[in-house]
Amino acid sequence: MAELSPLHLTLLMGPRIPVPVPQPVTDALLSAQVTVTAGQRSGFQLSFDLSKKGLIRDTLLPAGFFDPEIRVILMVTLRGTPTVLMDGICIRQEVGVSNQPGQSTLTVTGEDLSVLMDLEQKEYVQYPALSPAARAAVIVSQYATYGVVPVVVPEIFPQTALPTQRVESQKGTDLEYLNELAKANGYVFYIDPGPVPGVSRGYWGPEVRLGVPQPALTVNSDAQSNVDQMTFSFDGTARETPEAMVQIPATKISAPLPLPELSVLRPRMAIKPAPALKKKVIADTAKKDAPQALAETLAKAADSADAISGSGQVDVVRYGHVLRARELVGVRGAGITYDGLYYVKSVTHNLQRGAYTQNFTLAREGLISLTPAVVP
Secondary structure, three states, X not given: OOEEOOEEEEEEXXXXXXXXXXXXXXXXXXXXXXXXXXXXXXXXXXXXXXXXXXXXXXXXXXXXXXOOOOEEEEEEEEOOEEEEEEEEEEEEEEEEOOOOOOOOEEEEEEEEHHHHHHOOOEEEEEEXXXXXXXXXXXXXXXXXXXXXXXXXXXXXXXXXXXXXXXXXXXXXXXXXXXXXXXXXXXXXXXXXXXXXXXXXXXXXXOOOOOOOOEEEEEOOOHHHOOEEEEEEEEOOOOOEEEEOEEEEOOOOEEEEOOOOOHHHOOOOOEEEXXXXXXXXXXXXXXXXOHHHHHHHHHHHHHHOOXXXXXXXXXXXXXXXXXXXXXXXXXXXXXXXXXXXXXXXXEEEEEEEOOEEEEEEXXXXXXXXXXXXXXOO
16 A cells, blocks of 8 residues: 555554554555544554465564554655654554455554543642643643644633632643643644654644635536535534623622623634524633633633534545645635635545545534635
């Protein structure tokens, strides 16, 4: 599976510092699947022909070459441009043995490097006078030996408490605490592999809904089409208006907080945002600081904002690019209502000998794009 003209697949494996796998392992690779989803841990699955020349079955498998904790890097080069699809850790292996020649397989399943952050429970690790962003940077920096570089965006509402007021402490694993801090601010945390093998970004911040969009996904446009079919849906009950109450210290009277402007966290992409048909009171905000309550209110509003979703499958060679999750992309050919810019919510890479397709899901807050035209 090494050559998928004009594609080239590179597989590296090993403890801590992966190296290119032996050629028999590359030849035995039957398929690879990588799933990347905004706000969630990424995963991968590799399937090998177990009978291929016997090296995997008789030597590498018993020697621990595919054991849990082995690091895996998967990179694809499309027309000379390399893209690191996964830098992760093996966590499971399955062996299927068949009487039929060529039907025995080894399947290795793993997750991205954030799985390392979810292995140790920690109790009462204290962070005096550190903002949520500073705490996130401290935690991510602990994984620098795996090439993880922290990329941290300061929170919108500053929340640094004086040690005389309170000292923030961590409960649970590093990953649980990073996700907890991110969710409370309407942010996300994820590990983004690349741009070179062995290096990853540990991103803690808002979803990236700005910047140059990826080349357009085009449907229903004859020879220009690079997607055979796309499906869109508009969920009228998805969006909610959150409401938070805070207690005024001098009077002990609770008062509602104003809803922050959502565009500071999620820049608008549509002319007609979906209406918020539901109202929801956020629990346990009365005794929180106003910045904390405001951040939580904004986070709840952002969490339900994407009422429009789209999905489809793209042939990578036809598309000419590797579609990346967690970035913007344009859509053409779906009509004025659904054309325009979208946020790529998830991508599943499916690689087999001679074929490379991607299943994707898109998200947006409303109908009719603010952008009159997208990059082809």
